[in-house]
Amino acid sequence: MLSIVLAALRARRSSTIAVWLMACLVVAAAVGAPWYVLGARERVTVQDVADDTNVHRMIILTQDVTIAAVPGETPDPTVIDTAFANMRSAIRLPGAIDITGLRVVGSLGGRINAPVPVAYRSGVCDHVVVVGRCPTDVNDVMLSRALAGQLGVNVGGTVPWPTASRLATVPSLRIVGLYDPIDVENAYWGKGLLSATAPVGSPTADAMFVTESTIRADAQGATVERLLVVTPATVTSSGPDALADQLSVMVAAIGNSFALDQDYFPLATRIDADLRTVTNTVPVLAVELILFGWFALYLVLRAMSAGRRADVGLALLRGTGRVGMWRLFGPQNAVPVVAAIPFGALAGYLVARWLAGPVHSSDQPVALAVSAAAALLVVLGALIASAVAERASRRAPIIDMLRRTPARRRGWRADAADGVVVALALFAFVQFKIGGTATIGGTSGAATPTNGAVGVAAATPALLAVVIALVAARVVAPIALRLLPAAIRAGHATRMLTAAHFARRPGIDRVFAILVVAVALIGYAVLGWQTATDAAHTRAVEQLGADRVLQIRNASAQRVLTVTRAADPTGRYAMAAAAYPSSKVLAVDRTRLAAILHAGPGWPSGASVAAALDANVATALRLSDGPLRLGATATTLPRHGVELAVDLVDADGVGHAVRFGPLATRRNTYQATLSGCPSGCAFVDLQVVDALNPDSPAGSPVQGVSIVVGSLEPDSGPTGEGASGTAASGGAAAPSGVGVPGGLDATAFGDRDGWRTSIGDATLGPAVSTGPDGLHIDLPTGESRGEFKLFDPRVFPADVSLPVPVVSAGTPPAPDRPGLADLDVFGDLTVPDRVAAHVAVLPQLGTSGTYVDLSAALRLDGGAGVGAQPQIWLRADAPASVLARIRAAGLVVASDVSIGSAEASYGRQAPFAALRFGLAIAVIALLVAAIAVITLATVERQNRAAELGALRRVGLAARATAATAYATYLCLVAAALGVGLATVAIAHLLVGRHVTVFADGYAVPPAPHATAIGWVFVAVASAVPLVAAAWYAAARLVRTYRRVPGGGG
């Protein structure tokens, strides 16, 4: 019996190999899916961790301990050990960076205004470059070079402990080394140890590093710290699930034992969403392919059984029993299917590993078990399909079995199966419409962080394709039957034979359905990929606004503006910007916006935005170091002395003030000396301040003052009053004289349009008026001020047009007002605005936010812009020297993101992992379909060759005969391509518009759409393998019938 089976397999070698190949592909998909899921989950999680900011990856436990209750008491260092032990037992994260530390914070006074940490930190010497050596002994200290420079000390010298640092004694520390951090952005540094990474507004001096024993011996108390940094290794050590679970459990268990500083939630949420996306999507895709493969295998095996029906008929005629029949014919189908297991499994594993990376060792047993079960399931299903196919072919009468062309008849079972599939698809579609979303591309839906709808809805696109394919397949034969007489009437023999083939060849409708589904799968997957990558690009462009964006951490917006302009004097490559996230405002250097802003959907050109943002900013008066002279007349003064303060800001955004007075009740000239502005500082404002308490807070200012300010100029010698006044520069409504090196005279101070007080409804300023003698400033007494919320005594040059022009996205301004609700540019400064242009989208801000000119914002803010997050936008072709100059100026680049790197980052997220698997599945489906075409052609080849050979003998020309052979298969493929592409369009229309591309649910406006190039690629990608298969099948047929005598030529 075995020899008969083997002989039968050899006799039908091509069909056997095709079935084996097809089974290999399906087994590969089934086996690969679990490995892909688990590999992708880990890879996606690792990527999430790697991509996220240090802030989200850091978990800091701290506890203040008392080492010695009173000064001089013997220290009890065990409290530190106890705290460390408790912290270690509280959280265990294998693979995380685990740093322990101690710190005390004090002040060194003098030029060091910021708090100074004295710290022990494990492994510090691995993260610094040291001149000298690391501290090893008690009272050894290592200073940063910057701090040492500020203190004027060096290695070998000493430095005192910072005061107010809870010391038992106050010893001097020996400076044994000076350090420079290798990478200030490294998460190792945590928070509060380096000045470069200290947030603006909360300065910190660079830490003084000592040994642990130093703090134990000297400090009365200290802060015990444990810093855990989640790394990709944490994921690979624990597994993606374990990380999220462990963290949530452990963080909850900490309770009030320690102070916990962590912002892990966004990362955990993202990881959770990504894991769910992969877990919910990939198996659905794999199941789809398995079902598709079963159907294809059933079809092919049935065709093979049909091809053997003459053998079956003869065996039945000879009285072979049922068992004998199964033994004779069953193995002919089973052998290639079973033989596919090892090859398919190996291929599936290797491809999954290639696409998704290795699976964590803890997950490997699961992957192995699931993939083995999946392989067995596939083979079992294939064998069942084989048995059903064999049984179906044997139900035919023996006379049918002996016919070359069996009768076409459809049983109720096939109709019922079609009905079930259609009902399932409709159910899925309804479910999808109710609340599901789908991963763009692939063939499936996927859970999103927002709804989690999966199940049948996830397979909607594929089921939709199946429905359309089945319906279309049912009309293939009727349409062909209608075309047949038309072909006869047209007198076209080839067309007639082709139509007859479609109308009467059994099984061709099922092949057609398979092809349609395969085309739909690949089309939907490819278009999904195209739209997803387009969306990723759009999002990258939208979130950056320029080819490359640097986030600057350690400088004010004013300094970043100055450095950027200096680094790129041409203005073609770099632009400074400043974000105010709390108010969704982005201030941009409009003078460079046209050159730097990346074109994108939904927003106008940089030139038009720049034009709209023109706030007519005047050039500021600049004063340099040296004596200044102020002419003023006070008419009313309080009993205590008052001064007139002039505030300035240098190019780095550092404020400077010079005070004149105390003011006297007469016309006088006051002198003062400006320092700290060797290169000039911009005049910001002037205000009357209490001579004894110049820093008195807003709300309790000087009262009862009336003065007239007549001049402000460098004191270059004895000159007449007002002699230094000069002509006005251009500008919004700047006072005369502003912008001219020198100063302001009475004419400039007397320009009423040139001065303003604090803006916004929430503040009240002094009464300001002008006259020929200059600027009149009146600060009424409290009784006469009425009700106000906040008093701001400053008087500003009106060097910016108000309301300030803005470009906004989102809600358009109300018709009865020129702008949005007052622009809260700096968190605490409300600025009246005017919407100069309203757009759909603004880069970095999306569909809601406001652009304002950076220079205008800085001027309104008083020059520094310390509340902003400064950025530098770069063009892709920016010379390296520009960035080098930026770095050389001392700016610390906190992050450097380009459009390409942002796209790549999105491409590593979970939806793209699902898309990749969807593409792989679609490619496999397409290959299965192509093999199905070849197999069915192989099975029928002998009969068709005989048929065409016979027609050839009776007079059909060689060209017509060959054309018939090719037309049959090519028309099949062409028709399937047409219907398949139409299916793609329908699926894309119904499902593709509701897809989620990003794990965080972000939707790119405008929604991504399939492009013409995408459609062309889909058509080519699906046509190439199918046309190749059809061509191969036809060529084999032609070669075969040409071997028939007379068939050649």
Add this chain to the structure above:
Amino acid sequence: MTKALVADRVTVAYGVRAPVLHDVTVAAAPGRVLAVTGPSGAGKTTLLSTLAGLLRPMSGTVTVDGERVRDRDHAVAEGIVLVPQDNGLAPILTAAENVTVTLLARGMSAADARRATAEALELLGLAGQAGQLVEELSGGQQQRAAFARGLALAGDVLLADEVTSELDAQNRQKVIDLLLAEAARGAAVVFATHDAEAAAGCHAELRLVDGRGELVRA
């Protein structure tokens, strides 16, 4: 319509095997029916295939009106019609479609092809089976359908290979009468048969024995 088909000292072999026909010389003249007889395996089908341009002789020539027959397409162009022993019917086509497709392939207009098809099937008594698929026909009906196709082509030369082997006596006679009618139309008819009675009704007879031909009746 006066083409004569001549085989001159034709030797035919399949591949490298021993020749099936040896130096066979025979002529089919217009207006006459030449019977080719002989036992099974004598080479009757081989001879007709050679005359039809399906097989290329090792030596000797086949000419139609003095022009050497190059291949089957040339033979078709010269009006050499073959009714093969296995009927040469396409199973996916009906009886009428089998006839029609051949006529269309020969360049006949659709209307003429339909009319000729109907007439030919009518002549063979298959008007009622015109719309049936070939495999739904009996062997005899299939044979008559194939012969009807040969008649419909109305060639200058008609090569009929065992076209009566599965027919009852009545239909066999009808086919023979139609062969004679074809000859009367002016066609040169070659009729391969192992039926001596059928051969007796023909104008001439070539007897093949072991691949060698002997003109027993001229």
